[in-house]
Amino acid sequence: MLEKDPNVKVTKFNYKKYPSYVKNWMEYRFKALILAEAIRDHSNVWWIDAHTRWKTPKPLETFYGELAQCKKDPDCDKESSLMMFINSSHSNFAVLNTGLLDYFPTYGLDTLKKNEKGLQLSAMFVYLARTPFTLEILKCHDNYPNRLSEYRKFRHTLCALEEKCMNPPNSKLKCDVIPSWDAYAGCFRYDQSSLNILMFNAFRNHNHYFMNVGELSRTYNHY
Template identity: 30%
Template sequence: MRAFCNRLKKYRALEGVPYRLEIYRMVDVSESRTELMRRHCPKQVEFRTFDFDEYPAYVRMLFQYRWKHLIIAQMLMESPLVFWVDSSVRFHNDPKQSIWTVIDFAKRPESLNVVQLCDTGHKIFPVTMKEMFMRFSYPEEQTKKLNMCAGGVILWIRSPKTINILKEMVVCSLEKECMAPKGARLHCDSTVIKMGNKFAGCHRFDQSALSVVLSKEANFDLSRYAYTEGELTFLKVERGT
């Protein structure tokens, strides 16, 4: 988190822009630890603790990621734009590209007003259990053609489109076997994950659900919900730094 905040403070595209940095604590974090993070983060930082007591017990299973779109839905009620990023994201100053590039992309008339920014390198089908396709009445063959986008970097603009999308995501998050069909696990068979037409024996939970919901809403047109204008240079995912 220190590296994320240090880089964000140096990101010039947000200078003078009124924004809030919301950091959610999913587990108990001491006040001393919180204060240490606060010292490294921009002055706009706010720390929140996710209230698991408001939800069914299975929402506490962190690696099913049910909490993610519950948070995003809440944030989009409070703010007209939400940029969800993992702490592994690093912002880079680039005169040719910035967060405003993505905001403009999300505002196109044909856009769903949501933009996923990182490609996983594989299709939806290998990493999504068939029960999820059935749950959303989704044509399975389409998932063998469509790339899956990562769930860690997504920009949302509040609109009737995104409100409806998030309603579906919240319902799925709270429905026990929608987000996590029986037998769902994260670990994939690495020998087949790149094969678009073979199941890799794993499930990506929120990432799978969002891929299904967005692509169906977009009539399977990736450009309506994912950045398709070339390489992203203003941010990178840099784990372990």
């Protein structure tokens, strides 16, 4: 149906040019790589998982209108050119395989356990504008300040290409218990965890890159 729509261009992802483990679809590396390819070619990019429904009337007008209003408001805390929209209803810590921290050291696990600043946001619905900040998050820059360690240079795209970064040892998608806040649920969120840790490291508060853009739904439940 999409291919027959004159307003839609369908592009096939060429996974063969990447390491063989990129084809392990349940590790979700392809999402980071497609984002990098898309932001290379387009100044504004929306990632929307196939099972996601955006129900707000005229949703694009709503989003861009809120962004424009925010720019005029000195008290607005939305400071990011990469925005996320869906509350995962659990903390980053609850689904964090700490092997990821070998590549992305963070400022402390306590904040990652709390709803106030360390909420994990879903990677199934993301907006990106091509800015220096967005490019820093998605890929490696040699001149990025080395604040924590040499591994701080790793970015979301490179994590997808590094076998043990986006799939640390003992990772699994299915949780032992429903994820909540200060207890590890025995599971990992792959690209979602990678992106959330990078964004948290940049802002230390998810509210700077979390927006409510109306009614969203999905066609199945995760748990």
